[in-house]
Amino acid sequence: MGLSRADVKKVASLARLSITDEEAELLTEQLGQVLTYIEQLGEVDTEGVEPMAHAIEQVNVLADDVAEQSFPREQMLQNAPARDEECYRVPPVLGD
Amino acid sequence: MSITQKSAVQLFEMMEQGKTTSREITSAFLNVIEKNEPQIGSFVRWDAKTALATAESIDADRAAGKKVGALAGLPVAIKDILCTSEGITSCGSKMLAEYRSPYDATTVARLKEAGAVIVGKTNMDEFAMGCSTENSAFHPTRNPWDHGRIPGGSSGGAAACVAGSMVPLSLGSDTGGSIRQPASHCGVVGLKPTYGRVSRFGLIAFGSSLDCIGPLARTAEDAALLLSVISGRDRRDATSLDREVPDYLSECRKDLGELRLGVVSDHFGEGIDPEVKYHVEQAIDIFREMGASVHPVTLPHSRYAIAAYYIIASSEASSNLARYDGAHYGFRAQTGSEDTRDGSLERMYQKTRQEGFGAEVKRRIMLGTYALSAGYYEAYYLKALRVRRLIAEDFREAFKTVDLLIGPVTPTPPFKLGEKVEDPLAMYLGDSYTVGANLAGLPAIALPCGITDMGLPVGVHLQGPALSESQLLQAGNAFQSHTDWHHRTP
Numbered sequence: 001m002g003l004s005r006a007d008v009k010k011v012a013s014l015a016r017l018s019i020t021d022e023e024a025e026l027l028t029e030q031l032g033q034v035l036t037y038i039e040q041l042g043e044v045d046t047e048g049v050e051p052m053a054h055a056i057e058q059v060n061v062l063a064d065d066v067a068e069q070s071f072p073r074e075q076m077l078q079n080a081p082a083r084d085e086e087c088y089r090v091p092p093v094l095g096d
Numbered sequence: 097m098s099i100t101q102k103s104a105v106q107l108f109e110m111m112e113q114g115k116t117t118s119r120e121i122t123s124a125f126l127n128v129i130e131k132n133e134p135q136i137g138s139f140v141r142w143d144a145k146t147a148l149a150t151a152e153s154i155d156a157d158r159a160a161g162k163k164v165g166a167l168a169g170l171p172v173a174i175k176d177i178l179c180t181s182e183g184i185t186s187c188g189s190k191m192l193a194e195y196r197s198p199y200d201a202t203t204v205a206r207l208k209e210a211g212a213v214i215v216g217k218t219n220m221d222e223f224a225m226g227c228s229t230e231n232s233a234f235h236p237t238r239n240p241w242d243h244g245r246i247p248g249g250s251s252g253g254a255a256a257c258v259a260g261s262m263v264p265l266s267l268g269s270d271t272g273g274s275i276r277q278p279a280s281h282c283g284v285v286g287l288k289p290t291y292g293r294v295s296r297f298g299l300i301a302f303g304s305s306l307d308c309i310g311p312l313a314r315t316a317e318d319a320a321l322l323l324s325v326i327s328g329r330d331r332r333d334a335t336s337l338d339r340e341v342p343d344y345l346s347e348c349r350k351d352l353g354e355l356r357l358g359v360v361s362d363h364f365g366e367g368i369d370p371e372v373k374y375h376v377e378q379a380i381d382i383f384r385e386m387g388a389s390v391h392p393v394t395l396p397h398s399r400y401a402i403a404a405y406y407i408i409a410s411s412e413a414s415s416n417l418a419r420y421d422g423a424h425y426g427f428r429a430q431t432g433s434e435d436t437r438d439g440s441l442e443r444m445y446q447k448t449r450q451e452g453f454g455a456e457v458k459r460r461i462m463l464g465t466y467a468l469s470a471g472y473y474e475a476y477y478l479k480a481l482r483v484r485r486l487i488a489e490d491f492r493e494a495f496k497t498v499d500l501l502i503g504p505v506t507p508t509p510p511f512k513l514g515e516k517v518e519d520p521l522a523m524y525l526g527d528s529y530t531v532g533a534n535l536a537g538l539p540a541i542a543l544p545c546g547i548t549d550m551g552l553p554v555g556v557h558l559q560g561p562a563l564s565e566s567q568l569l570q571a572g573n574a575f576q577s578h579t580d581w582h583h584r585t586p
Contacts, residue, residue, distance in 0.1 A: 003210070007449055011462050012462065016418075017453070017461065018446035018464070019458070030459060030521075031462060031463060031466070034406065034463060034521055035466075037402075037403060037521055040403055041400055041403050041479050044397065051485065052482070052485035055537025056335070058292075061335075076198065079196060081423075081425075081427070082425075086356055090444060091443070093432060093440070095443045095444075
């Protein structure tokens with residue numbers, strides 16, 4: 001299963017990373033090597049084995065649906081790269 | 097023995113007995129930091145003024161006869177992956193270089209409640225991705241034993257500052273070995289607890305099913321002291337275990353009893369450095385002298401652990417790091433004029449992430465995105481999760497016949513700065529012995545057990561079943577009563 005430059009560009013787009021052509025070149029090689037190494041997982045017989053997503057099997061840990069004091073708006077806006085009095089400001093969703 | 101050579105437990109006792117003050121202790125450690133930090137670079141930032149103020153307030157409390165916490169007056173350093181409400185939390189990344197957390201991580205809050213004197217935040221591989229701390233966006237950290245070599249990673253700074261006698265205690269995080277490997281490379285103790293033993297609230301997430309916070313110190317006793325303070329259920333971390341927290345310090349002082357140790361013969365095969373092999377075998381002999389029995393065990397799927405780990409960790413990371421988009425906090429790239437009405441949201445995301453993340457982070461995000469994408473999810477991610485279950489079962493099977501596993505922490509001593517930066521896969525293979533514990537959610541400890549001919553530390557690795565921290569610490573304490581590797585300093 002070879003990794004092509006086109007694959008790398010597509011994945012970069014999914015990951016919202018605008019990589020340069022040089023980076024695409026290097027990543028194709030490096031990720032290709034890693035993926036080749038990872039292919040050995042195919043040797044393992046996992047018939048009937050459930051995926052293990054969690055280190056400890058805990059069922060839903062619920063909390064009471066009670067409103068509590070949260071952080072004030074001003075504190076939450078402290079780290080905003082751009083803001084107005086109430087909101088975070090970002091470029092238009094449908095800009096160019 | 098000067099103050100900075102003493103253990104945290106000893107220093108605490110001295111303060112309780114009025115033989116010294118936190119101010120005196122903190123000043124002594126701060127002097128070492130002043131003197132040696134320019135060569136080592138353990139810290140991303142430290143604050144002498146605040147540390148001394150905290151020290152003095154603890155001294156005042158003691159003098160007034162007030163009850164003080166379990167760490168009262170002891171200097172502690174914190175890996176910069178844990179949110180602190182004072183100062184910046186940068187996680188080794190340009191993405192968070194100016195980020196000021198609105199809250200303390202639970203472990204940080206517990207340190208404060210216990211009266212710890214927080215000295216500073218330690219350097220790390222960016223977003224905890226790395227084994228050498230070379231991936232820090234700020235500067236590399238140097239191994240105090242040899243300034244031309246890596247301290248290990250990703251908790252390189254947290255290990256180096258303890259090894260360099262800058263603090264007696266530090267907190268690190270371990271996702272694939274990031275506490276234990278630097279502990280081994282720096283000749284100090286590092287413990288990864290059972291997954292869920294310590295709350296992850298306020299820990300900047302890398303691989304949420306793998307991440308663990310744990311102590312680094314010179315001695316098992318000191319690690320035990322710190323572990324009790326940070327452990328326990330936290331309603332703000334749904335994965336934190338609702339189980340009683342033992343007094344790990346008294347537990348670790350208990351008699352070892354008849355310990356059954358398991359050795360995985362695969363782990364001593366190809367690829368292991370002969371001096372590492374020698375010192376670990378010596379350590380196993382010490383345990384024999386202490387009355388332990390040693391049995392061969394197999395972990396049949398351990399050779400697949402690295403492959404499973406890198407898929408799972410990268411997949412979880414690609415999801416966790418999606419939040420760094422320049423919208424609400426952290427770095428935002430310039431995409432046009434100052435007026436945010438220009439440009440597009442999409443371009444802001446792409447440019448921010450392109451400029452804000454380093455190479456290794458991008459590599460792993462790409463790997464994870466690929467493994468989770470349509471058409472590959474089953475073959476990569478789900479496959480890795482099935483292999484993960486087999487790996488966890490191997491451990492369960494092994495622990496039916498032995499109490500703890502013993503073996504090397506790393507295949508080689510610490511390598512030179514720059515030696516592996518061009519070869520990510522070679523770097524990944526260094527985690528071969530440590531990732532199993534993260535995949536299975538099990539606790540493990542690294543103990544200093546030797547020094548190579550070139551003066552580089554070697555560590556021994558003990559792993560146990562879930563919630564066996566007491567036994568791991570007992571074994572560590574017993575080992576340290578029979579050896580003096582933990583007293584050696586660079």
